[in-house]
Amino acid sequence: MSMRIGYGFDSHAFKTGVPLIIGGLPIEHPExxxxxxxxxxxxxxxxxxxxxxxxxxxxxTFFPPSDPRWKGAASSVFLQTALEEVATAGYKIVNIDTVLVMAKPKIVPIANELRESVSRLLGVKPGEVGIKAKTPEGLNQDHVAVAHATVLLESLEVPEPVSLRTLEAEADEDRDIEMNVVVRGLVGDSRDVSALGRKIPAFDTDDLT
Known part of the structure; x- marks a missing residue:
């Protein structure tokens, strides 16, 4: 099993006249x-x-901002493509941790809703998604939203081909048969002990008085 770690970062300025969507969740906010x-x-x-x-x-790489097809597109489409790339590479998500940096809106009151939304989009359990929030104190970013994300992946277990498992099972069965033959030869009623270096008595001990 192999592990992979990924890190992502993004930032956007606030703008009036557009809905606020974070983590696939619509949020009530003036901007x-x-x-x-x-x-x-x-x-x-x-x-x-x-x-x-x-x-x-x-x-x-996949969704250049110069392409008009992605104008106003839901970011869940981008996420789905990334999940397909992860699956194609033979990995699955172990857990993901995120940090949101913004002055407003407050994230803590809606952190659980965000966690459930993100986990649903990723196809993982809510307990495998971390959502944290910080304010941009001293950064002069009061009108900007910033996000950091770290993900841990592990390789998928690839099942053995059925034919290979069948051959191994047959080989095990043959070995068991051979072992049974050897055991019967050693402990059977009519075994020949001469080959073991033992001497057979020349007379019947029951005749001794």
């Missing part, structure tokens, strides 16, 4: 996040972490 797609900063960071873990490039 949303500017971006070519829906601006979901958290899913973008997770997508990059997944792609990076399997050396598949980054989100811009």
């Amino acid at each position: 949303g996040l500017a971006g070519h797609s829906d601006g979901d900063v958290l899913l973008h960071a997770i997508t990059d972490a997944l792609l990076g873990a399997v050396s598949a490039g980054d989100i811009g």
